[in-house]
Amino acid sequence: MIVVLGAGYAGLMVANALGRKADVRLVNERDTFVERVRLHQLAAGQELVRRPLAKLLRGVGLEVGRVVALDPAARTVGLADGREVGYDTLVYALGSSGDLSTPGAAEHAYDVGVPADAARLRDRLAGGGTVAVVGGGLTGIETAAELARPDLKVVLLTDRLGAGLSEKGRAHVAAVFARLGVEVREGVAVERVRADGVELASGDHVTADAVAWTAGFRVPDLARDAGIEVDAVGRMVVDETLRSVSHPDVYGVGDAAAARMPGGQELRMACATGLPSAQHAARAILARRAGREPGALRFRYFNQCISLGRTDALIQFVDRDDTPRERILTGRLAVAYKEAIVRGVVVAERHPWIPTMI
Known part of the structure; x- marks a missing residue:
């Protein structure tokens, strides 16, 4: 029995x-597939298509x-309702969530x-x-x-806007924000989140009716707690075939795994890296089951795709190592x-052996 934990982009594809x-067997806390790359649209009040896992599997x-x-010795997975699921091979694809460790962010x-x-x-922003x-x-x-609209003031707080973009890419984002009325405050750090906004490291207070958090990611502690080798932030350490370096019957894909490109560069957390790594993990598992070494x-990276509302977007073309080129599409x-x-x-996701190039 192969058990896959998590039905995000990587987990659903490998399953x-x-x-x-x-x-x-796929284990997931909900019975639907979440298109995470569209959740900013949901936050802006748009209806998203419901995608039941039963129709995708x-x-x-x-x-x-x-x-x-997780109990790697017994090869079992424990669920919140007391059930246990046994496995011969485990694929750990539990993804990530926002890093809400800044004081007040979780609340x-x-x-x-x-x-x-x-x-x-x-719902909080429905009244502007x-x-x-x-x-x-x-x-x-x-x-x-996506949130920018006449009845809603949007203030973006960051150290540097679009740090991974080219100068042309950053200039386009800045121009779009100016047109939409989004206020950008660069060179700032949030020290605390309050019910009425945020406190900056400078001591300034930014008043807001709501705070949308998009700064950083964190992964579940399950692998670390189970004694599986993880890196400093809790991502499962895997080899070039996506297999755990400490537990050969466990594989890691997606955000919760610290996978690397040839040459040692760590893959960034993204749908663009999760899908190809999921395909490779599946190949590796099937190869070993057939007695072959994968x-x-x-x-390689190709581009970064950024929506800028419903009428504009930025396609940032990149080199194979994700370095931005001065070539964009808008x-x-x-x-x-x-x-x-x-x-x-x-x-x-429905046809998982289609080559992915996103």
């Missing part, structure tokens, strides 16, 4: 890739429940990467007001642009480009 070739059993413990901020928080933020978006990475940029993960063509990729991901 379906294995489902027609092995006995596979191919030859895979589904166990709905929240994982609370007062909304994690845009969590469906329930995105929905609560939508001011929202502070903390974080100037891709998620923060998408969230700020090859190493081979991966406007409605970029909107269509990104939408095609996002829709294509859902198709790829």
Whole structure:
């Protein structure tokens, strides 16, 4: 029995890739697939398509429940309701959530990467007001642009806006924000989140009716608690085939695994890295079951896709190591480009051996 933990982008893909070739069970805390890359749209009040896992799975059993413990010695997974699920091979794909360790963030901020928080933020902002978006990475940029509307003041707080973008890319984002009326405060650090806004390290207070949190990620502690080798932030340490370096019957994919490219560069947390690594893990598992030694993960980056509301977007082309080029695509063509990729991901989840290049 192969057990896959987590039905995010990586978990669902590896489960379906294995489902027609092995006995596979997928364990997930909800019975639907969450399109995490669209949650900023949910926060802005847009309706998202509901995607039941039962309609997406191919030859895979589904166990709905929240994982609370791993026992590698007994090869069991413990669920919150007391059930246990046994495995021969485990795929750890529990993903990540926002890093809410900043004082007050867990109590007062909304994690845009969590469906329930995105929905609560939508409801909180239904009457307008001011929202502070903390974080100037891709998620923060998408969230700020999506939330911008006449009755809502958006203030984005960050050290540097779009730090991973080219100068052309950053200039386009800045121009769009100026057109949308998004206020950007760079060179700031949030020290505390309060019910009425945030306190900055400088001592300034930014008043807000709600705080949208997009700064940093954290992963579950389950692997560390189980004695599986993890890195400094809790990501499972895996080899070039995505297998745990400490437990050979466990594989890690997606945000919760510290996978590396040839040459040693660590993959960033992203859908773009989760899908190819999931495919490779499936190949590695099937190869070893057939008595063959799998090859190493081979991966390269192509682009970063950023929505800027419904009428603009930024496609930032990058070198194979994710270094941004001074080549971008913007406007409605970029909107269509990104939408095609996002829709294509859902198709790829159903047909997991389609080459992924996102």
